[in-house]
Amino acid sequence: MQVFVTGASGFVGTHVATVLMEKGYRVRALVRQPDRAPHLRTLGVEVVQGDLVHSDLVPLMQGCQALFHVAAHYSLWRRERDRLYQVNVVGTQRVLAAAQQAGVERTVYTSSVAAIGVDPSGKPATERYQSPPDKLISEYKRSKYWAEQAAHKAVATGQDIVIVNPSTPIGAWDAKPTPTGDMILRFLRRQMPFYVETGLNLIHVRDVAIGHVLALEKGRTGDRYILGHQNLTLGEILNRLAALTGLPPPRGAIPVWLPLAIAWIDEVVLGALGTPPRIPVDGVRMAQQTMFYDATKAVQELGLPQTPIDQALAEAVAWYRDRGYCH
Template sequence: MRGLETAFVTGATGLLGGNLVRELAARGVRVRALARSPAKAALQFGGLAGVEIVEGDMLAVPGFAAALAGVDVLFHTAAHFRDSYTGGDHWDKLRATNVDGARNLLSAAYDAGVRRAVMTSSIAVLDGPRGAVINETMVRRVDRADDYYRSKILADEVAFEAMKAHSDLDITLVLPGWMHGPGDAGPTSAGQVTLDFINRKLPGIVPATFSVVDARDVARALVASAERGRRGERYLAAGRHMTMADLLKVYEQVTGVAAPKGKIPPLLLLVIATVSEAMARLTGKPTLLSLATVRLMLREAERSRFDHAKSERELGVTFRPVAETLRDEIAWFRARGRIA
């Protein structure tokens, strides 16, 4: 593997980070796994050969910068995401973690002697007409982005700025879609949809489309990018375009649970989100559906068809069937008592 003996992984206890740590360890790579909670990381990686847990936070990069010394490749998967769709203004935290954190991380890594990094970007940085097939050249304008999407666009700019400042710094960027799969300890929004479906808490079919991908396949794309990716290039690992109705059919096939049939119109979704945010402010409890989520859903509908030709050609990226992903995800939740 192209000079890859020791790797540093940020966001190691997340869905993608955890699968990446396991993928690297399985290949015999020594891994330094960054986690805010060493106890949580120990539960995930305890007994996994070659994995060293590093305590640290992307808001305080100097606190773990020394652990970057002697690393062949930095894999950056950490990001602030979930809270940005719970209502309210989260821009300061998004900027501090996703933008400033990335800048501080790359600076510390370079100072420590790291010359190769793979950054986890997002399909959020791309855009195109409704129904179009979108590739890596179709970069989203900042004025067509919500706060989370804007933070990912700016994080990419940080990577390109770092390469401009250091001609010997090699960075590639991998752009995942909506990730599902085993190891979703959070759970993420994807995992929560799975749990809600099984518990019959999904009220109906929303007018949304997604690009669904297995986190294990994204992890393999990250490793392939470290092995074969070209400096300064973006590589899509977005998975398969699906409507919500398509996804629910797969859930039904995998679980035997009947999928909801009724459609929820956009106007009703906006009303529900408005009421939900008002109740959240009154009760202090998390909102069930935020306006930011609904607006994103409606804005991005039929903008989830992505062209993986470049990633397939240069990285050998492939995607397993969505049914396999959901089956493994559900088995993982069940084994941990999350599903009766």
């Protein structure tokens, strides 16, 4: 089967393309800057140049039976609201419309647990829970919510789309890095004396990629599947990193008002000068929530693997160290 993948040069997309190639699919990948994705050609992926918002996507998708729409823009900087909407919402609408015109038979759309929100009861959220969009913290989360609504709308018009909602992937090839990868790097560089206590659901990034392919093969049209594994507090994650690396853990948690004040100066004052904030205000606000999720549905219906989180953390650490990120 010939499949089309957007976002294949990114963290999750690289692993999706890798797993697809291993399973015998023929992969055509949409990449904005092909010269920055030599690893895809090494895998045997057919790389085509283009982007979600400006390119004519229909001819690029022609001949493909399936689509994995993984690409998205991630930013917690409030000034990027328009770009988040254009790439994540309008881009998703354009990709899905192009897939329909090109005769693509089935699509797996990569949403996020960010679009689901946090269950105020304190229980790990399932696919059945949905936070009202105005309760979602950050323009990024709201853009992923509206992008997912575009996918549901396309399903209602007859498109065969399965939605996956990854939690927090961990592992190799987090080159940009993601906020969680950045947290691992700051730990390795000894730049994290304190932390704000929060909670995350972690999953090995390869399990996320396998979950995408399982969604194509087994997922129910219009359903969404949380691709997650283990709920851990940030303190527990940092202690695991300390045990894996031999480095000392941070000295302890600090009250949220302190980083919130620093973030406000960082984003409002320095951001006005055009400098992207190192600590976005919405990032600190999000940390006040315990972002726990329940992936039982994906495990039971798709067979989502549950690789030990310590293995994912160890692979992320090794990848950063091998490539000189830690200096």
